[in-house]
Amino acid sequence: MSKLFSDDYKSFEIDDKIEIIDLDSVSNFSELRQKMGKLTCEGKSSGLRFKSNDTIYHLIGFANCPSSVEIGCYFRRNLLFVRNDSLVIEYGKSKKKKSITFLKAELNEIISKTYNFQYNENKLKPALIHFYVEDKYPIETTKRTLKEIVRQFKEINSQNGSDYFRYNILFEGFDITNIPPSPPPPKPNEFDNEKK
Template sequence: MRKILYILMPILTFSSCESYLEQKEPEIQKVYSDHFTELRNEENFKIINIDSFQNFKELTSKMGECTCQDLMSGLSFTVNDKKFFLTGFSECPTFNGVACYFRRNTIMIKNDSIVTDLFNKKKVPIEELGTELNDIISKPHNFKYNKQVLKPALIHLYIDENQNINQTKKVLKEIIENFQKINSNQKSNFFEYNILFEDFDRTNFPPPPPPPPLPVESSIKNQ
């Protein structure tokens, strides 16, 4: 009888430990953007797992292919114990037209920084996105005409291909959480946003040349 007990004890101990670990495994929290929730049941909605890519360029290439096929891109990724779901857009590489994005609150992000002044190349860390959003909210002209709702934000996002995909996930996490924080204290659709995943760096374009000098008063009189 003792021999049987000695044999069974390690087995029972291992089984109980295994069961305990299974019970204690934390559940992954899921965070959804409003657009993802609205669109995920559409037939042309395709979910892309960001975790399966090495860098931002690979991701935008895949998203561009979806756009060429008239598919909307839903995105998912995991950071620590949270899984995030959002939408994004990348232009089809064969598109030759001109996209117009008027009446928007424009935000430009390069790598892990927000470009606050395109001409002077001023930047702030992505962790200050909440401050930048509150600055937009504080200005009346950023709201829709005669409405207590902001013009949607268009976020131009570009990340160098030499950056690991974790950089992309870090930025997207900040975007989702900061907009969610603002909208949770307001009525629905208070501040919507769309993310344009760029395949080129807009911040590298040189600023326009300064205007020509005004003619002096004497030369005007002599004309």
């Protein structure tokens, strides 16, 4: 049986602050997120392991600690949104869902734009993948989707170097693609004009 590791897995393993969660030990995404959140509260990273066909996949996942009031800073990233087994493209009324198999095309689109690269380097800004799966889906949906993410990034990095396009998967407790955009500022009314 072959093993496939995400590029950052080995470095986390060396730091010895990793706890392995076998995806076959959980029944759905919420249960997985709870375990990951607990590890985050303990100062540990979540190493995720699962089998698919003849390969054992190993990757790092991140989830917020439920009792923490800290807010993560994710600026200067290439953002991707995955819901269930679909890639969510664009926002608001133009929002579209595409099969996770479309990820390869989306990554190639990111690579084709120079502003997605780090300044003066032949490396892309890291990707942050916001990942959410509804509980009505079995853990198999999570495994299939993670498998595609790991494989596509592995393919790109094996051709260009392991630091070329780094990524993190943030396991979300809700679907952030359903958060409506903020409303536009109020229009000035006639009373505001009279005050001037």
